[in-house]
Amino acid sequence: MTQKQRVLTGITTTGTPHLGNYVGAIRPAIEASRNPDMEAFYFLADYHALIKCHEPARVAASRMEVAATWLALGLDTDNAVFYRQSDIPEIPELTWILSCVAAKGLLNRAHAYKAAVQVNEEEKAKDPDKGITMGLFSYPVLMAADILMFNAHKVPVGRDQVQHIEMARDIGGRFNHLFGQTFVLPEAIVDEKTAVLSGIDGRKMSKSYDNTIPLFLPEKKLRKTIMKIKTNSLEPSEPKDPATCTLFEIYNAFATQDDVRSVRERYAEGIGWGDMKILLFDYLNAILEEPRERYAELMADPAKVEKILLEGAEKARSIAGPFLAEIRKKTGLLPFS
Template identity: 40%
Template sequence: MSRVFSGIQPTGQPHIGNYFGAMRNYVSLGEQYGKNSIYCVVDLHALTNPAAFDPRLLAQRTFEMALANFAVGLDPSKVVFFVQSHVPEHQELSWIFTNLTPVGELERMTQYKDKAGQLESVPAGLLMYPVLMAADILLYKADTVPVGEDQTQHIELTREIARRFNHTFGETFPEPKAVYNKDALRIPGVDGHGKMSKSKGENSTLGLLEPLDAVWQKLRAAPTDPARVRRTDPGNPDVCLIFDYHKLFSDLPIIEMVNVECRRAGIGCVDCKKKLMEGVTVALSPIQERAAELAQHPDDIRDALAQGAKEARAIAAPVMAEVREKVGFLKL
């Protein structure tokens, strides 16, 4: 059976873009693949971005990312869910892969170039990021990796590393394939400037666990079709991010009503946003209630993560034993 792996960055609060682009997908893949779906909060990766990394917040953000995933319905007893730094084999395999990967290939990675271009001093870890990602995936011999299209190059490199290892040391790893969730790239930021992204700051995101009145304040201030200067000006929902959100949160009759009434100025933008907020409330309230319940029992979350790390290590240990043997380390 196929095995799915996905890494989740513990950077800031998860937002609705993460939910529709990834988290919701984890739940359905978990139902399909059971314990062959492996999800990892990649806290080691968080260190590679000095601008976003804060040692005082790392543990809290890692914990919150686990809590948020459980709150949306991911059942840690049915999948393998753990924290990357709790499974040291990730780093061991990463080091072996580092020695199979030309520096030139890593320097050509688009994400590396983008991020490095913003830094005065570039940590070597940022360059090595895709090697660690390859180790994350191949440590479990995962063959299916749900990602956004911005990860295509990294998955290609993972396949290349698997080929190189197999060629050098003998057939060991599958070449994993990327499974794209196109929704991830289409959810606009609430500030109207491109994709919803944590890296653009909180003004861009609608937090999954953000208090609903704060969500409403952001929606209220969100830009709409600039052609609607007055209430009586007809608009075009196809150029309005509020309509994009309606497609995520509202029922079909509401979506159809907005699509018609906006074009003939039959509904004002404030009322349109209020209708949207009703859908947002229906969708987010149960998630937030569940998160509040889970937060009452932090030890249960920690226990689930400890159990997840145990299960992950049970898969990783024999793979690493095979790798060590093939690379030729002295056995005691």
């Protein structure tokens, strides 16, 4: 019998999910969760959140919002394993074990660490490591533990995250060399077709730019936010280029091919920006109406979400516990009798 391929994705809990998160990560992951030929692992990366967010209320709110979002959009928790990172104590233990084989020189090359050092050097700080925590420095090891704990074959990531999968391979390979074959070495999956959406100001939609369109805004707020999207000064009836338009970019990420073709023709005819904004709002609102209702129901029933996550954690620990016992044995951490 052929072993199912395991795919694993983590969602950092530092903000409210937005349209860019949906088309870039949530939608393809939910589709994968329904694939019976695949074992899908999805987790709330709440330990990772602590690296860059020291606001307890924000982390707590984001954990709930992210969980409710994935469930409202149809994550198949019967087929997929959905859990909080912090509910799996085997992960931080494996992180320490992997830290003991991970080369510091490897971590020195991590993009996030190098970028933080570069900022300090540009600001002529006396200490190039000023303000850099061990969490930031060593989080590639935590990420490796997330992946290697479940022997994930494939890890869907953005191009900026490929290095972390390569580091997980290096760390897992080093452990295998020292203690015998233990870990599957993961493969980064980068879907070049995955949409990266622009925000209301035309830059990449990102919490750090404060330019996002939250996924489940109430209807009136969604309309108001879409009306704020930046456009150029072309008048109605003037032909417009959809390739340079945030409104079209967002529409294209959600609409059918036939609808996209129709709107592309309206751009050539010179659709007015106000009309296009209303068209986009109506289209998105129709798609999001039902999941928005489910989201509201879940947000009002945290006990239900908690139950689902704890059931997911139980499934995850049924794999992680025996595997960690094997790892302990290989490293000499054995009981005396």
